[in-house]
Amino acid sequence: MMTKRETFSLMARIAVYYEQFELDQKKLDSWHEVLKECHLEELEAALQAHVSASVYPPKIADLLKKPLDARVVPDPEETASIAAGKEKPASREVIERELEKVRTILGIGRGES
Structure with a gap:
C-alpha cells in the first residue's frame, strides 16, 4: 500500500523525466486515490519501462497495465x-x-x- 509521500515521489520522478508533466496538489490527490493500493516497486519498474519506450509522460493506466510478456497463454x-x-x-x-x-x-x- 502506497503512502501519499510515495505517490508524490513517483510523480516527481515522472516530472524529472518529462518536462511537460505538471505536478500539482489536485493531480497528486487524484493519482494517490487510484494508486494507493499499489506497490511502489511495481510502479517504479513500470515507469522505467515506460521511460525507455515513450517520449510522452505516462498516464495512470500506462503504469498499471501488465507488460507484454505477461500475456495470458491459451489453455x-x-x-x-x-x-x-x-x-x-x-x-x-x-x-x-x-x-x-x-x-x-x-x-x-x-x-x-
Whole structure:
C-alpha cells in the first residue's frame, strides 16, 4: 500500500523525466486515490519501462497495465479451437460499420484514396 509521500515521489520522478508533466496538489490527490493500493516497486519498474519506450509522460493506466510478456497463454482446449479455425469471423455488417468509422476518422469517402 502506497503512502501519499510515495505517490508524490513517483510523480516527481515522472516530472524529472518529462518536462511537460505538471505536478500539482489536485493531480497528486487524484493519482494517490487510484494508486494507493499499489506497490511502489511495481510502479517504479513500470515507469522505467515506460521511460525507455515513450517520449510522452505516462498516464495512470500506462503504469498499471501488465507488460507484454505477461500475456495470458491459451489453455490446450482454446489452442485447439484456434488451430482448428473454429473462431467465428466478424459479420459483414460489423466489418462495414468498422470500415465506415475508419473512413470517417480519416476524412475519406467510400472508394476514395
